[in-house]
């Protein structure tokens with residue numbers, strides 16, 4: 179069947195379509211129903227089905243002749259370490275670690291937080307939770323203690339798993355003090371903390387609460403997979419919303435397994451036995467779906483790379499890994515290639531490696547800007563696939579379906595809706611936008627399997643955030659348009675979410691934090707275009723009347739505040755004190771105008787502006803702080819120590 183027919187069938191008759199696809203995975207008990215609504219009117223896939231996600235990812239392959247195939251290549255350019263696990267070895271480690279968790283009282287439905295760098299033990303932790311039917315919540319290692327504490331209080335885990343440190347380029351970041359600080363701040367008491375020790379840093383342990391990974395593993399008996407319902411949660415992944423409280427995106431077991439298995443062939447066109455590499459982090463959705471679950475469930479070997487695209491040791495790092503492991507499909511964020519292009523503009527290093535196994539390059543996490551796309555086209559002679567998705571959906575919404583029917587690419591477009599997703603564009607009143615006209619990108623309900631069924635213990639929040647803006651649709655909060663041929667163009671977020679080096683962050687949260695400072699009357703944080711990171715946050719701050727402050731010192735203090743409360747990953751380097759903010763006559767801050775003032779020479783003054791004279795004031799403030807010009811320069815040691 180051709181793409182057009184498959185897509186049409188999937189959106190016109192989703193029950194029929196996904197009934198056919200549910201056989202892609204081996205269930206313990208097949209589902210009774212394909213699609214149902216729960217008591218709250220929310221869609222649930224594959225009710226009545228019993229399965230275990232760890233079984234699909236590991237045991238099933240061991241039982242069906244893949245036991246000695248490599249499941250995981252671990253390559254740490256940061257720690258100068260390489261290790262490989264066959265499916266059998268990984269299954270055995272996971273089964274034993276599941277035994278460790280069970281000995282600590284973890285049962286089906288209990289939550290476990292994983293706050294770890296890119297080490298195999300992070301993957302083992304996730305799969306061990308899945309094996310027990312426990313719900314993992316991985317927190318990205320670049321987040322500060324406050325962010326971890328917020329997630330601990332929301333998920334209320336029985337166990338928290340961490341490592342003694344992460345390694346950023348050549349800098350050792352001790353994780354245990356961050357965990358200790360988070361657990362002091364959190365109200366929820368975590369009974370047990372498991373620490374994976376790394377030679378680069380020793381962790382201080384609290385007797386009774388903290389346990390050494392190896393000591394717990396020693397002599398522990400493996401445990402078997404616990405059957406769970408298709409609709410039971412596999413994980414919670416917190417993601418930035420518009421406020422300081424992150425959203426707990428829930429992923430179920432059944433829909434997730436079917437959707438990922440379907441995507442591995444349809445979108446990524448890889449076959450069992452091949453090597454799939456997503457250069458992301460297990461703390462992000464890409465890491466969950468395409469470092470851990472997707473490739474393993476599909477019987478692929480996956481690569482866990484601890485390092486950066488550059489300076490570990492050079493801009494040839496990605497090409498080396500592709501060569502060393504014979505990668506067939508590679509997935510990363512455009513920002514990574516912008517970093518490589520900056521250091522090796524003529525791609526000299528690429529010629530040092532044999533990357534002939536690579537069939538397709540996939541990019542997501544932010545818009546694939548045309549200059550990066552064109553550069554990649556010169557460097558590689560394989561298809562370059564931009565595809566669009568969100569933490570909430572868990573797998574691609576729009577892509578060039580390489581395993582179904584590859585299409586001609588239009589620069590700037592992620593191509594067509596993936597089967598399962600009915601993508602439309604509506605204006606602010608909910609009327610369909612004509613082809614070529616930018617509006618709100620929405621997905622007609624039901625969302626396909628694999629997408630979030632709800633937010634963690636917050637059905638109402640799920641409805642309010644995603645389902646209430648346009649009746650019958652899921653609101654993506656991305657703006658864009660469909661052209662006359664149906665190609666989808668994603669132009670950027672319509673809310674307070676920004677993308678910084680492929681990391682999703684909330685400017686609303688930054689505004690809340692800055693606004694809490696005693697000297698601040700009001701502020702606006704906006705994402706300014708940045709050549710390397712795509713966007714970087716910049717804050718404009720108005721002081722309370724009568725506050726006498728050393729402005730430069732206050733600006734530095736606000737930068738440290740964000741770094742301390744959210745983390746270095748926010749890349750918040752500029753807070754600028756101004757006399758007032760540009761607003762409409764009704765008092766709304768003109769954030770888009772601020773963004774444009776930073777990067778454009780000429781802008782049209784918005785007709786609704788309260789006082790046009792402010793445009794010149796803000797422009798001068800942005801220029802004097804060289805906004806948009808030096809955001810990528812390394813921080814001095816003093817600043818760096820503030821994590």
Ligand code: COA
Nearest residue numbers: 319320344346457458464511513514517543679680746747
């Ligand atoms: N633990 C602790 N700190 C972390 C961290 C982690 N896991 N990840 C990032 N940080 C810190 C960094 O050390 C840096 O700190 P600094 O301000 O003290 O230097 C800060 O957070 C910003 O990190 P990062 O966004 O990685 O920027 P960078 O300048 O170090 O590197 C790139 C730039 C482009 C090389 C890098 O951002 C990159 O590889 N991006 C790809 C992102 C990606 O894969 N996203 C997933 C979507 S698919």
Ligand code: AMP
Nearest residue numbers: 542543544545565566567568569668682
């Ligand atoms: P995350 O939840 O971290 O995956 O971030 C999701 C957001 O990243 C989306 O809502 C988009 O704004 C952006 N994004 C992801 N992929 C793309 C893409 N291919 N093109 C444009 N924006 C993208």
